[in-house]
Amino acid sequence: MKSIYYPLFLLLIIFSSGCENKSQTLKIASYNVRNGRGMDNITDFDRIASVINEMNADAIAIQELDSATQRSEGIVVLDELAKRTNMYASFNASIEFQGGKYGNGILTKEKPLRKDAIELPGREEKRSLIIVELESFVLCGTHMSLNEEDRQSSVELIQEYTNRYTSKPVFLVGDLNASPDSNEIKTLSKNWTMLNDPAQPTFPSDNPEVTIDYLFLKQNKDFDHTLIGVEVFNEPMASDHRPLWVELKIKRK
Numbered sequence: 001m002k003s004i005y006y007p008l009f010l011l012l013i014i015f016s017s018g019c020e021n022k023s024q025t026l027k028i029a030s031y032n033v034r035n036g037r038g039m040d041n042i043t044d045f046d047r048i049a050s051v052i053n054e055m056n057a058d059a060i061a062i063q064e065l066d067s068a069t070q071r072s073e074g075i076v077v078l079d080e081l082a083k084r085t086n087m088y089a090s091f092n093a094s095i096e097f098q099g100g101k102y103g104n105g106i107l108t109k110e111k112p113l114r115k116d117a118i119e120l121p122g123r124e125e126k127r128s129l130i131i132v133e134l135e136s137f138v139l140c141g142t143h144m145s146l147n148e149e150d151r152q153s154s155v156e157l158i159q160e161y162t163n164r165y166t167s168k169p170v171f172l173v174g175d176l177n178a179s180p181d182s183n184e185i186k187t188l189s190k191n192w193t194m195l196n197d198p199a200q201p202t203f204p205s206d207n208p209e210v211t212i213d214y215l216f217l218k219q220n221k222d223f224d225h226t227l228i229g230v231e232v233f234n235e236p237m238a239s240d241h242r243p244l245w246v247e248l249k250i251k252r253k
Contacts, residue, residue, distance in 0.1 A: 025247065030061045031239070062107065067091060069097050090108070113135065128142065174213065194214060196232070205236050215244060
């Protein structure tokens, strides 16, 4: 019996070790959709969904979403986008608004294992961070305050809260309302690696002049990553922001 099972045990160890070191390729995106209202002031969910489908990301964080508000005529905007992209929807409200809610969402090709959220400071309006954990990575999406002090506090809160996720790659993406040379981005970059090119502006969509939308990967000594591609998607009309995506290979050391 020992002579039979011992080789099988060795094969199991080798197989498990290979699985642990296996790399994965991910495409992550971010899009402030302004509730689907474009630069022509026309609300068109099909147009936004078409942009999302064309990017073909594994997961995308979305900002400025109404959920059953008067402004959206009772429509849950993220659900409409999920239907048109065949993705799983996760939503978190930042504020109560016009009989419904307003906040951030995440669409994923894979069904999430769990969703979490925390409140972030915002003196002009409350802000929040939505966190979706999937089988092999964690995606955090946010839309930060217009106030610099609030953004700085948000960066510190995000760092502290995401420290619990150590066994998987963690992404932070969204509309951070901060320029690349701001103190907030400098503070964030101490523990997170910026994946997008800050020289490629994202706002306003018809003539981008500033970079306020970002893709970050949390630094983790257990993982290596290699960039495959990164782009600010050329879409000047569907929203007032341009979407952006990154594709990368991640491997456990």
